[in-house]
Amino acid sequence: MKADRFRGRLTALMLGGLGVIGIGVGHASMPDSGSTPPVKLNTTADHARFKELQREFKSGPEVTKACLICHTEAARQVHRTKHWTWEFVNPDTGQRLGKKTLVNNYCVSIRANYPFCTACHVGYGWQDKDFDFTSEQNVDCLVCHDTTGDYRKQPGLSGHPAYEEREIPKGSGNIVKPVDLRKVAQKVGKTSRDTCGACHFFGGGGDGVKHGDLDSSLSAPDKPLDVHMDATGADFTCATCHATSSHDIPGSRYTPTAMDKKGAMVRGQTDKRNPATCQSCHGVTPHKVQSRLNAHARKIACQTCHIPAMARGGVPTKMSWDWSTAGKRGPDGKPLVVKDEKGRVIYDAKKGDFVIAENVMPEYAWFNGHVTYTLVGDKLERTDGVIGINRIGGSPTDGKSRIWPFKVSRGAQPYDSVNMNLVTPHTAGDTPTAYWKHLDWAEAIETGMEDFGLPFSGKFDFVQTEMYWPLSHMVAPKEKAVGCAECHSRDGRLKDIKGVYLPRRDAAPWLDLLGWSAAALALLGVLLHGGLRIVRGWRE
Amino acid sequence: MTANRIYIFKRFERFWHWAQAALIMFLLLTGFEVHGSYRLFGFEKAVAYHTIAAWTLVGLWVFAIFWHLTTGEWKQYVPTMQKVDAMIRYYLTGIFSNAPHPFRVTTLKKHNPLQRLAYLGVMLFIGPLTWITGWFYIFYDQWADWGADGFLSLEWVAYLHTAAAFLMLVFLIVHVYLITAGHTPAAHLKAMITGWEEVQADEPAAAGIEQRGA
Numbered sequence: 001m002k003a004d005r006f007r008g009r010l011t012a013l014m015l016g017g018l019g020v021i022g023i024g025v026g027h028a029s030m031p032d033s034g035s036t037p038p039v040k041l042n043t044t045a046d047h048a049r050f051k052e053l054q055r056e057f058k059s060g061p062e063v064t065k066a067c068l069i070c071h072t073e074a075a076r077q078v079h080r081t082k083h084w085t086w087e088f089v090n091p092d093t094g095q096r097l098g099k100k101t102l103v104n105n106y107c108v109s110i111r112a113n114y115p116f117c118t119a120c121h122v123g124y125g126w127q128d129k130d131f132d133f134t135s136e137q138n139v140d141c142l143v144c145h146d147t148t149g150d151y152r153k154q155p156g157l158s159g160h161p162a163y164e165e166r167e168i169p170k171g172s173g174n175i176v177k178p179v180d181l182r183k184v185a186q187k188v189g190k191t192s193r194d195t196c197g198a199c200h201f202f203g204g205g206g207d208g209v210k211h212g213d214l215d216s217s218l219s220a221p222d223k224p225l226d227v228h229m230d231a232t233g234a235d236f237t238c239a240t241c242h243a244t245s246s247h248d249i250p251g252s253r254y255t256p257t258a259m260d261k262k263g264a265m266v267r268g269q270t271d272k273r274n275p276a277t278c279q280s281c282h283g284v285t286p287h288k289v290q291s292r293l294n295a296h297a298r299k300i301a302c303q304t305c306h307i308p309a310m311a312r313g314g315v316p317t318k319m320s321w322d323w324s325t326a327g328k329r330g331p332d333g334k335p336l337v338v339k340d341e342k343g344r345v346i347y348d349a350k351k352g353d354f355v356i357a358e359n360v361m362p363e364y365a366w367f368n369g370h371v372t373y374t375l376v377g378d379k380l381e382r383t384d385g386v387i388g389i390n391r392i393g394g395s396p397t398d399g400k401s402r403i404w405p406f407k408v409s410r411g412a413q414p415y416d417s418v419n420m421n422l423v424t425p426h427t428a429g430d431t432p433t434a435y436w437k438h439l440d441w442a443e444a445i446e447t448g449m450e451d452f453g454l455p456f457s458g459k460f461d462f463v464q465t466e467m468y469w470p471l472s473h474m475v476a477p478k479e480k481a482v483g484c485a486e487c488h489s490r491d492g493r494l495k496d497i498k499g500v501y502l503p504r505r506d507a508a509p510w511l512d513l514l515g516w517s518a519a520a521l522a523l524l525g526v527l528l529h530g531g532l533r534i535v536r537g538w539r540e
Numbered sequence: 541m542t543a544n545r546i547y548i549f550k551r552f553e554r555f556w557h558w559a560q561a562a563l564i565m566f567l568l569l570t571g572f573e574v575h576g577s578y579r580l581f582g583f584e585k586a587v588a589y590h591t592i593a594a595w596t597l598v599g600l601w602v603f604a605i606f607w608h609l610t611t612g613e614w615k616q617y618v619p620t621m622q623k624v625d626a627m628i629r630y631y632l633t634g635i636f637s638n639a640p641h642p643f644r645v646t647t648l649k650k651h652n653p654l655q656r657l658a659y660l661g662v663m664l665f666i667g668p669l670t671w672i673t674g675w676f677y678i679f680y681d682q683w684a685d686w687g688a689d690g691f692l693s694l695e696w697v698a699y700l701h702t703a704a705a706f707l708m709l710v711f712l713i714v715h716v717y718l719i720t721a722g723h724t725p726a727a728h729l730k731a732m733i734t735g736w737e738e739v740q741a742d743e744p745a746a747a748g749i750e751q752r753g754a
């Protein structure tokens with residue numbers, strides 16, 4: 001796929017070259033055919049022609065200031081969104097969520113790790129907890145509106161791209177060239193799979209790590225990988241479904257729509273619905289040929305059949321991350337790194353053990369859209385079991401649930417074994433207490449908890465955790481959807497789903513015993529009867 | 541061998557019987573696969589075949605009911621307890637000692653009293669139980685529109701449908717065996733194939749067995 005894109009660019013370059021020659025020739029013979037460039041049909045504004053952008057920019061905020069000259073409301077619109085605040089109060093539970101407060105079982109938390117984590121913030125300069133959330137010029141327009149692919153926010157730079165040549169990470173020999181802000185600014189446009197993917201494909205610290213249904217293979221997917229985003233077909237961008245107005249992107253995992261009964265959306269519809277559900281386009285009875293499947297759709301999320309597996313694009317996802325084994329050093333005294341036969345890291349002294357996998361069958365559960373989280377301050381009742389970093393609501397009988405597919409990420413992470421709560425270790429950075437530099441948990445946790453304003457007893461241990469990620473991407477074409485028998489069987493995908501009668505999976509043992517016994521007795525009876533007749537017949 | 545022959549099963553009746561026999565056996569075969577008893581066609585195909593066969597059988601029944609009503613043949617299934625005890629005694633003892641069959645077939649009474657009861661049971665109990673539960677099964681996606689999803693459970697519809705299938709299976713086993721229990725072992729089968737039943741009232745019922753043994 002990368003090769004394809006490269007070929008595309010090469011072709012464009014060559015055509016561009018031909019165009020120059022063509023214009024030269026045309027100019028000589030037909031002086032009237034003016035120098036007006038061909039009309040752009042995907043936008044009403046060619047940003048390259050705006051004087052405000054025909055200059056050098058020293059920093060991202062300088063570009064934003066230029067954007068705001070015309071787009072006067074844009075920054076303050078962004079200020080209202082989760083992408084900016086990294087904060088979300090769930091109206092159902094009242095829980096304060098968002099990246100600013102949550103922990104997960106990947107990199108755990110942004111606390112005291114801001115300069116690295118905020119490489120995915122739509123802003124500039126969030127380097128500690130005192131970031132100014134009212135600053136307009138610190139909104140990053142380019143990270144979402146870049147069309148060149150050149151704009152890269154670098155870890156460690158608090159949301160900034162590289163303005164000068166840098167080695168990132170330090171000592172790695174990886175030299176990052178400065179970004180040409182003038183060029184990027186002049187070519188801004190609509191968001192794309194690549195702009196959204198620059199962060200969402202790489203959540204959890206690397207390609208495909210976090211979600212399972214989002215990774216760089218969706219940059220230019222083929223039809224079997226995603227029927228909607230198919231780059232040579234429907235070619236959806238993220239915003240085709242996550243249809244956005246005033247910069248506030250709908251369809252968040254904090255409050256998912258587990259059951260959308262309302263059917264396809266029509267123009268003029270005014271209710272505030274989530275436009276990213278399948279039903280918002282396909283309606284509630286989408287199966288025309290096999291109408292029996294529409295009955296399935298009342299209890300089963302579309303995703304359950306239409307996403308047969310996650311991580312299907314060749315990029316593995318992280319199924320498990322065990323922090324408790326971190327800190328091992330090799331014979332040379334250096335932090336140990338172990339790779340699998342394909343050269344992919346499965347142990348890193350900084351992070352612990354990983355289990356990575358491709359083409360993973362999801363796990364299934366009744367889901368009503370309610371999600372509650374274990375927050376850092378929450379008291380852990382017991383630590384001998386598995387702590388749900390989030391817990392999903394749902395039951396077969398609440399009338400709000402459907403059977404959904406999930407990626408369940410499992411692992412072990414540190415907790416305060418005296419205060420009995422999860423902790424937020426300071427991992428990344430060139431500081432005296434960063435875990436990834438010194439491999440000392442107590443100091444790293446102390447720093448992270450201090451940033452949070454929470455106490456740390458000094459004692460820690462590791463607790464097993466799990467986290468549910470509902471799947472909605474990598475939707476396969478219907479021919480590749482999950483077949484009937486994959487659930488309608490004794491040991492199928494839905495073998496553990498309760499509260500629904502599944503033909504072939506379910507039967508009443510007493511009825512089978514009764515029925516087969518009756519049939520066997522009848523057979524035995526007629527055989528005896530017939531045998532007796534034959535024997536008597538012979539004797540006569 | 542000259543025999544008195546009576547034409548008891550008319551052409552439509554024979555067609556109905558054999559088509560129904562084939563459909564019921566195919567429905568049992570596909571149905572128990574859907575149920576999970578074995579794997580033969582694969583679940584998806586088994587469901588599709590089962591549904592097609594079921595609707596075909598329903599169509600056949602519509603014709604059969606019409607035929608029985610218009611020809612008056614429905615009277616063949618009016619139950620009677622007369623000679624039921626004699627039939628039971630015959631199957632339990634007489635049949636082993638070459639006693640004469642207690643029932644004489646005529647065009648007005650082509651089924652013996654036990655047959656009447658059994659077939660009536662199939663048509664009034666096993667049949668309707670199968671259709672009704674089967675239709676609820678097929679129209680599962682309409683339950684909400686009918687307002688039936690509140691009190692119907694797929695589980696019990698499936699159980700009753702399965703129970704009906706077991707009853708039909710038991711009937712089938714006994715029925716197939718009792719084909720051999722006519723005046724001669726092949727008499728019933730011949731009658732259902734050709735329509736003609738040989739009536740040789742003065743010959744002992746076991747003659748067929750003796751001939752075959754010879």
